[in-house]
Amino acid sequence: MRDDESGKRSKNGRSGSGSRAEARRATEESILKAAETVFAEAGFGGATMQLIADMAGLPKANLHYYFATKEALYRRVVEQIFNIWLQAADVFDAASGPAEGIGAYIDAKMEISRSHPNGSKVWASEVMHGAPVIQDYLETTLRDWTDGRAKIIRRWIAQGQMAEVDPYHLLYMLWATTQHYADFGHQIETLNGGKPLSDAQWEATKASVKGIVLRGIGVA
Amino acid sequence: MRDDESGKRSKNGRSGSGSRAEARRATEESILKAAETVFAEAGFGGATMQLIADMAGLPKANLHYYFATKEALYRRVVEQIFNIWLQAADVFDAASGPAEGIGAYIDAKMEISRSHPNGSKVWASEVMHGAPVIQDYLETTLRDWTDGRAKIIRRWIAQGQMAEVDPYHLLYMLWATTQHYADFGHQIETLNGGKPLSDAQWEATKASVKGIVLRGIGVA
DNA sequence: TCTTGTTCTGACCGTATGGTCAAGTTGAGT
């Protein structure tokens, strides 16, 4: 289930290019990438280990050597996107005020929506189905994270740096809006004439979202 | 949950009102309700006809008598939600300005998120997976609907009734934010101490969302 | 009552899936 790295890994003494450990890491990575795609496109129930194996380029039995069960593999995929999002919080914390912090957070989340749309979809699917495998994360890490940012937002409000808005509903709006461009990317693409948003359109989108939100919280 | 009242257990004789046609309508309705729940909770791939049949209170073979295939049943569920959302557009059109129109649209969409969370989830899941069964709706009905509202928003902007914002990104933000309370309801509930939003909280949520958005578009 | 079309249902079927296993192959340490 968890990462190995447990018992005796002989020496761990690095020498040339990562031999065994590096190969394992690379294999796991390609599996995770394939799994993310398949889970995003088919959902957990619709995804098959065979398809993931094919996409990763190895036999199904070998896939089970790396990830014992479908659930274990799925869990890793979900944890991956969650950690990516948590990192995006750094820009939030480092900011000196709401315009900078929230603006940078929107930029960061939008970038992730563009670079990791499948991860976002897997997360959305997981939560929509009642978070059967990451409920504990919601109750611990996510709750702590959210409470922490809410506190920052309240401080900004107390200091008169932004309008009085409920911090939680503001955060929900940020999550909803930014992730929408990943989760509903297909719908947006269809309404965009069947073509993905161009670089210019993406920049315009970020500016538009930031414009509305920042003005909405009295910072603009 | 709650056993349907359609029970056609031998007895139940009724003949006066539209006996056969009415019974069929009632049975279909209870099936659709069960299907919406199961598809929302498990996704298309994870849902089973057996579970839907059990929840609707009839044998699987009988379920197949009403809906020949899983796809046919799923399609009906998706179409149902889509039509409910289209109706919510009425308040948009009837408005004389953005504050009234967009405010009322937010209220309407939020109400639907509360009353039909499962339908919203099924739609989200469908779109996330590339809209395999309702792509034609996206390209026709939804596109027309969206273009129409965009035109209205542009007129409001031209008349100086609201700030210059891209109509499409504004609409995406409205969809994302309002549907988030249905699709990610479980996450919100968890962050709310594991309890569903109360009536008062729901009202506060609507006010908060409207506050940010309306201020964000220069109407407030 | 008889007839006819609709509705209901248990039993069944072919297929696909997640997962296992035993027999290999490989390659780093000695």
Next chain:
DNA sequence: ACTCAACTTGACCATACGGTCAGAACAAGA
């Protein structure tokens, strides 16, 4: 060269699923 753990793989299995079918039960018109 030898050893042994790490890795690879085709074949296999039990199960569960979507869907079918033949016939029973039922309603309603004649």
